[in-house]
Amino acid sequence: MRERDFDHPEVVLCPDGPMLLRGARSVQDADGTVHPVRRPVVALCRCEKSSRLPWCDGTHKVIPKG
Numbered sequence: 001m002r003e004r005d006f007d008h009p010e011v012v013l014c015p016d017g018p019m020l021l022r023g024a025r026s027v028q029d030a031d032g033t034v035h036p037v038r039r040p041v042v043a044l045c046r047c048e049k050s051s052r053l054p055w056c057d058g059t060h061k062v063i064p065k066g
């Protein structure tokens, strides 16, 4: 992937929640798998408990805060 192929999305970190990306075309996970983005805004899981990784499925809302 050439540098000019990289997206420059807006990033918003939600407290105790996901990372919101606006304007991304794809997301590459830690295993190197590239996930195409088909929505204007997507939520990436930061708690690693989602059943739909790398996407947030709302599970973070039921995790006890430690």
Ligand code: FES
Pocket (backbone or CB within 6 Å): 016, 017, 018, 019, 044, 045, 046, 047, 048, 049, 050, 055, 056, 057, 058, 059, 060, 061
């Ligand atoms: S941040 Fe929402 S499920 Fe992990």
